[in-house]
Amino acid sequence: MKTEDLKNSQEYKYGFTTDVENIRAPKGLNEETIKFISNIKKEPKWMLEWRLKAFNRLKALKEPDWQKPKYPKINYQDLYYYSAPKSASDKPKSLDEIDPKILETYKKLGIPLDEQKRLNGIAVDAVFDSVSVATTFKDELTKKGIIFCSISEAIQKHPDLVKKYLGSVIPLSDHYFATLNSAVFTDGSFVYIPPNTRCPMELSTYFRINASETGQFERTLIIADKGSYVSYLEGCTAPMRDENQLHAANVELVALDDAEIKYSTVQNWYPGDENGVGGIYNFVTKRGACRGKNSKISWTQVETGSAITWKYPSCILQGDNSVGEFYSIAITNNHQKADTGTKMIHLGKNTKSKIISKGISAGKADNMYRGLVEVKNKASNSRNYTQCDSLLMGNKCGAHTIPYIKNNNSSSTIEHEATTTKINEEQLYYCNQRGLNQEEAVSLIVNGFCKEVLQQLPMEFAVEAQKLVAISLEGSVG
Amino acid sequence: MLNIKNLEAKVDNKHILNGLNLCIKPGEVHAIMGPNGSGKSTLANVLSGKNGYDTNGEIKFDGQNLSELSTEERAQKGIFLAFQYPLEIPGVNTNVFLRTSLNSVRKAKGEKELDTLSFLKLVKEKSSELGIDEKFLSRQLNVGFSGGEKKKNEILQMKILQPKLAILDETDSGLDIDALRIVADGVNSYKNKDNAFLIITHYQRLLDYIKPDFIHVLSKGKIVKTGNSELGVELEKTGYANFI
Numbered sequence: 229m230k231t232e233d234l235k236n237s238q239e240y241k242y243g244f245t246t247d248v249e250n251i252r253a254p255k256g257l258n259e260e261t262i263k264f265i266s267n268i269k270k271e272p273k274w275m276l277e278w279r280l281k282a283f284n285r286l287k288a289l290k291e292p293d294w295q296k297p298k299y300p301k302i303n304y305q306d307l308y309y310y311s312a313p314k315s316a317s318d319k320p321k322s323l324d325e326i327d328p329k330i331l332e333t334y335k336k337l338g339i340p341l342d343e344q345k346r347l348n349g350i351a352v353d354a355v356f357d358s359v360s361v362a363t364t365f366k367d368e369l370t371k372k373g374i375i376f377c378s379i380s381e382a383i384q385k386h387p388d389l390v391k392k393y394l395g396s397v398i399p400l401s402d403h404y405f406a407t408l409n410s411a412v413f414t415d416g417s418f419v420y421i422p423p424n425t426r427c428p429m430e431l432s433t434y435f436r437i438n439a440s441e442t443g444q445f446e447r448t449l450i451i452a453d454k455g456s457y458v459s460y461l462e463g464c465t466a467p468m469r470d471e472n473q474l475h476a477a478n479v480e481l482v483a484l485d486d487a488e489i490k491y492s493t494v495q496n497w498y499p500g501d502e503n504g505v506g507g508i509y510n511f512v513t514k515r516g517a518c519r520g521k522n523s524k525i526s527w528t529q530v531e532t533g534s535a536i537t538w539k540y541p542s543c544i545l546q547g548d549n550s551v552g553e554f555y556s557i558a559i560t561n562n563h564q565k566a567d568t569g570t571k572m573i574h575l576g577k578n579t580k581s582k583i584i585s586k587g588i589s590a591g592k593a594d595n596m597y598r599g600l601v602e603v604k605n606k607a608s609n610s611r612n613y614t615q616c617d618s619l620l621m622g623n624k625c626g627a628h629t630i631p632y633i634k635n636n637n638s639s640s641t642i643e644h645e646a647t648t649t650k651i652n653e654e655q656l657y658y659c660n661q662r663g664l665n666q667e668e669a670v671s672l673i674v675n676g677f678c679k680e681v682l683q684q685l686p687m688e689f690a691v692e693a694q695k696l697v698a699i700s701l702e703g704s705v706g
Numbered sequence: 707m708l709n710i711k712n713l714e715a716k717v718d719n720k721h722i723l724n725g726l727n728l729c730i731k732p733g734e735v736h737a738i739m740g741p742n743g744s745g746k747s748t749l750a751n752v753l754s755g756k757n758g759y760d761t762n763g764e765i766k767f768d769g770q771n772l773s774e775l776s777t778e779e780r781a782q783k784g785i786f787l788a789f790q791y792p793l794e795i796p797g798v799n800t801n802v803f804l805r806t807s808l809n810s811v812r813k814a815k816g817e818k819e820l821d822t823l824s825f826l827k828l829v830k831e832k833s834s835e836l837g838i839d840e841k842f843l844s845r846q847l848n849v850g851f852s853g854g855e856k857k858k859n860e861i862l863q864m865k866i867l868q869p870k871l872a873i874l875d876e877t878d879s880g881l882d883i884d885a886l887r888i889v890a891d892g893v894n895s896y897k898n899k900d901n902a903f904l905i906i907t908h909y910q911r912l913l914d915y916i917k918p919d920f921i922h923v924l925s926k927g928k929i930v931k932t933g934n935s936e937l938g939v940e941l942e943k944t945g946y947a948n949f950i
């Protein structure tokens with residue numbers, strides 16, 4: 229450990245917070261780093277112990293390698309685990325330093341200049357409206373008893389809730405990346421909806437404004453207490469630049485009796501350039517527990533970014549009559565790779581799950597749907613319906629579907645349908661003949677293909693996502 | 707309006723059109739008849755700019771060389787093709803398709819895009835003229851439409867896009883007796899001194915409703931006979947044997 233880094237941490241500990249911008253944990257994955265993170269976040273002792281326990285378990289775990297997309301070996305000792313916020317001198321000075329392709333995309337999405345800068349970590353002078361928006365927003369939530377804050381704040385202010393639920397869906401030593409996250413997570417969101425409360429707004433605006441720097445090991449915990457409802461939206465249609473190549477977030481959802489959580493993701497991290505250089509590895513663990521009877525968890529994801537996307541948002545259907553849903557669009561272009569899908573574990577009686585997956589592959593990309601539907605022996609009268617559709621654009625891309633089905637209860641049914649189609653030249657010609665250019669035609673056809681999933685997104689976001697789908701595939705036909 | 711000189715078209719070195727000449731003036735209705743495989747649909751596709759043909763010769767549309775224009779530019783300039791086999795596009799709402807299409811054409815002409823309300827009014831008017839139930843328009847484009855319904859939908863698109871030159875490729879095939887009359891009425895009411903029609907058909911009965919100024923017989927990629935509206939009646943009796 230460099231002495232300077234140590235000194236910084238010591239200073240921070242004693243309240244010299246003005247220079248927070250320059251604080252950075254030394255490279256390497258070890259107990260010191262974990263203590264550094266916990267210390268800088270002024271965490272209680274139990275939290276540090278929890279992290280260290282995870283770290284100890286991690287030592288016995290191996291990085292999984294069964295996935296289809298392969299990637300170069302990651303040297304975990306050569307990574308920074310805490311380096312936020314960036315100092316001004318490390319950040320790009322102006323938009324001129326940003327990949328012009330990204331800027332072009334912003335233009336097409338209609339992202340205002342200030343937001344473009346913010347997304348890329350460029351200091352913006354203009355005061356954001358958003359700060360006040362966020363405050364009014366918080367007031368309204370607080371009145372209803374809803375807690376919506378960073379996970380760091382929750383650890384300090386709501387330790388009982390965090391202690392009770394953190395790691396209750398994704399256990400400490402679940403698998404390599406999840407355990408790594410438990411040891412070194414930096415920040416993320418925390419949501420608690422009290423009993424019989426309907427969250428009056430999409431928990432999204434706030435997030436879009438504040439979460440662009442939560443870093444590579446994000447941790448999110450959402451608890452919907454009895455009879456409550458919340459819709460949470462993560463991500464942003466605009467591509468985000470990030471220096472950290474590895475992203476290993478953990479998201480845990482808990483729905484108690486009669487509660488419902490709707491979790492929507494739009495992921496558009498940097499996919500690397502046209503030759504496959506650079507790009508984010510998005511290795512995320514997302515899992516929801518329908519713990520109470522009649523509870524419901526619904527995942528919707530639009531995955532268009534990252535060099536590699538590797539994730540399986542899952543539902544554990546414990547409560548009787550609980551419902552799990554997974555709606556997914558995964559788009560891979562150029563050299564992008566995706567291995568994604570879901571797991572639906574039926575434990576309770578009369579549990580239902582529905583999986584709608586739309587994979588679109590263009591360029592030299594590879595798109596894999598991998599999903600597990602498991603009905604345990606006590607889950608009588610349970611039902612699953614799975615539909616996996618793949619759309620290929622061109623001859624050099626690939627699409628694969630691997631469903632794993634385990635049914636241990638004879639009164640339950642599992643249904644699986646899969647289709648693979650190639651984008652049809654005749655359809656494009658038909659659209660062209662009606663005056664649409666190639667891009668408009670592709671956008672129309674692809675959005676038609678994805679419709680069932682796009683419909684699940686919150687209204688104001690669906691339009692943006694639709695544009696994003698089209699933009700991600702630009703130039704991939706003809 | 708349209709002037710075709712010595713048009714040849716090949717696919718994979720197979721000759722389909724072999725020196726075709728045709729001149730269409732504004733206000734005219736031309737019919738093309740001819741045996742299966744004689745190249746009628748190929749002509750329609752070459753005119754509208756479908757990829758994959760190796761062509762020679764000259765096609766001028768309003769004085770402009772068509773080979774310089776992409777498929778969508780031709781459409782925007784007023785060439786419309788009612789397909790022999792209209793395509794199904796799953797997930798795409800028919801209304802949305804119609805509107806996107808109309809607005810692309812309008813944009814290209816420098817006209818303002820139509821807002822939702824005016825568009826819906828227009829569609830309502832045109833579809834009721836063709837006896838198309840509005841419910842159809844909220845369905846996915848051509849998906850699950852019957853053969854005749856697809857053809858009617860093509861004519862609806864024509865009436866909405868208001869092309870200069872409408873090419874109808876066997877629009878009458880698959881229509882029931884009433885639908886045939888409705889479609890013919892649709893064409894007749896749209897016809898004026900500034901636009902023109904190229905109607906590909908196998909049957910005289912359509913030409914009973916839509917009186918063509920010229921009937922051409924296409925055989926092996928060439929026009930082998932041109933006559934007035936009586937030629938159709940003759941063909942109906944004798945078949946193509948006398949001409950090919």
Ligand SMILES: Nc1ncnc2c1ncn2[C@@H]1O[C@H](COP(=O)(O)OP(=O)(O)OP(=O)(O)O)[C@@H](O)[C@H]1O
Pocket residue numbers: 717718720722740741742743744745746747748749758790
């Ligand atoms: N893409 C293609 N590849 C190979 N042959 C083709 C292709 N397109 C057309 N042809 C051939 O060219 C000939 C003319 O086809 P076309 O579809 O133009 O005929 P048509 O006159 O419209 O016939 P029909 O009355 O049956 O509709 C046929 O023999 C057809 O098989």
Ligand SMILES: [Mg+2]
Pocket residue numbers: 746747748790875
């Ligand atoms: Mg034909």
